[in-house]
Amino acid sequence: MMSDFNEELSIGYLGDAELADVLDGLDDADGAARLREAGVRGQGLARLHNMPWSHTSHVFGYVEERGSDTDADMLVPILPAAKAKTDETLIGSQVKVTLDAFQLQEYPGFSPHKVLFDFQGRDQAGGEAQDLQFASVISVNNHDRASINGMPIFTGLTVPRDGLSFKVKTIRIGSGSDEALLEVFGSSAFKEGLKLMGTLQPALPQLVGLASGITKNILGRMRNHQIQAFDLGLDFADNQTSIRLRRGSYVVVQVPGASMWRWDDWRFDRNTMSVVDLDGNKAPYNVIVFGVAESGSSEARSASRKEGIDALAASRGPA
Numbered sequence: 001m002m003s004d005f006n007e008e009l010s011i012g013y014l015g016d017a018e019l020a021d022v023l024d025g026l027d028d029a030d031g032a033a034r035l036r037e038a039g040v041r042g043q044g045l046a047r048l049h050n051m052p053w054s055h056t057s058h059v060f061g062y063v064e065e066r067g068s069d070t071d072a073d074m075l076v077p078i079l080p081a082a083k084a085k086t087d088e089t090l091i092g093s094q095v096k097v098t099l100d101a102f103q104l105q106e107y108p109g110f111s112p113h114k115v116l117f118d119f120q121g122r123d124q125a126g127g128e129a130q131d132l133q134f135a136s137v138i139s140v141n142n143h144d145r146a147s148i149n150g151m152p153i154f155t156g157l158t159v160p161r162d163g164l165s166f167k168v169k170t171i172r173i174g175s176g177s178d179e180a181l182l183e184v185f186g187s188s189a190f191k192e193g194l195k196l197m198g199t200l201q202p203a204l205p206q207l208v209g210l211a212s213g214i215t216k217n218i219l220g221r222m223r224n225h226q227i228q229a230f231d232l233g234l235d236f237a238d239n240q241t242s243i244r245l246r247r248g249s250y251v252v253v254q255v256p257g258a259s260m261w262r263w264d265d266w267r268f269d270r271n272t273m274s275v276v277d278l279d280g281n282k283a284p285y286n287v288i289v290f291g292v293a294e295s296g297s298s299e300a301r302s303a304s305r306k307e308g309i310d311a312l313a314a315s316r317g318p319a
Contacts, residue, residue, distance in 0.1 A: 004216050005120060005167045007229040012056040025223055026109035026174055052105045052254060052285050058230040059261045060243060061251035063268045075267035075276065078251055086236045087246035090159045094295045097154045100249060101273040101289035102138055102146040107172050107227055111141040116171040118215050119153050121164060135215055149273060156295050163235030163245050174223030228254055228286065247292055251275060254286040
């Protein structure tokens with residue numbers, strides 16, 4: 001797996017004083033002042049209630065794949081992901097992974113936010129593993145949902161017997177000098193997701209390395225900050241704590257503490273692609289939803305296609 005993943009780089013791991021400095025750097029002087037005042041009063045925990053981007057825990061839910069007879073407007077239950085039934089028919093098959101919803105309660109600084117969404121995985125192709133990394137730039141306001149639904153991440157991803165593992169992080173872009181780097185993620189090579197063919201592909205490591213290098217570069221800039229990071233393994237084990245892999249949607253919520261969360265209190269609104277409470281009110285948390293579906297071989301195309309080569313050439317600049 002890629003080596004640049006570190007949950008503790010998220011700004012929620014900073015102390016109150018350091019976090020106030022971050023807000024100052026994002027021109028949020030009022031937010032910084034409130035945080036410093038809370039610290040003086042011994043109210044450091046106040047940010048857990050007022051700053052949803054400062055949470056360092058994530059909880060994982062699962063929504064069943066919708067059948068043809070399911071009412072799209074229904075509020076459907078969200079199961080704890082560990083209670084989803086395993087589907088061993090996926091072993092050896094190819095699946096499509098998509099970003100289905102990015103629901104934002106609040107990120108630091110003023111909106112609209114420009115967010116780098118980084119998704120890492122591994123493909124078991126032809127008996128050999130190859131690292132994968134997809135990145136995209138998302139524009140979204142506080143208290144809103146990004147205009148995405150079914151955005152391809154990986155297509156034709158081969159499922160090994162021990163399941164899949166994903167590492168995800170989000171970076172809020174505050175530096176205006178990164179536009180040239182971010183344009184690479186706007187090329188069709190990344191916009192359409194990584195398309196795999198069940199075999200090793202010579203150009204794929206170069207595209208993955210390009211995504212990894214740009215992400216690492218961006219995270220190192222002063223006004224760019226990692227907000228969310230989580231590691232999710234999906235397998236076929238029978239133990240009580242394992243999260244099973246099956247077709248459907250996985251719902252990830254950034255929360256103050258995993259032990260405080262009860263999925264029985266929440267529903268998934270398929271009409272708005274949002275997590276809501278039992279009265280239909282949108283959850284006051286940051287939510288990411290990604291889907292796992294069957295991928296027909298006709299969908300998969302080589303990552304070494306012309307668009308990928310063009311993106312690599314553009315990133316290197318003039319010869």
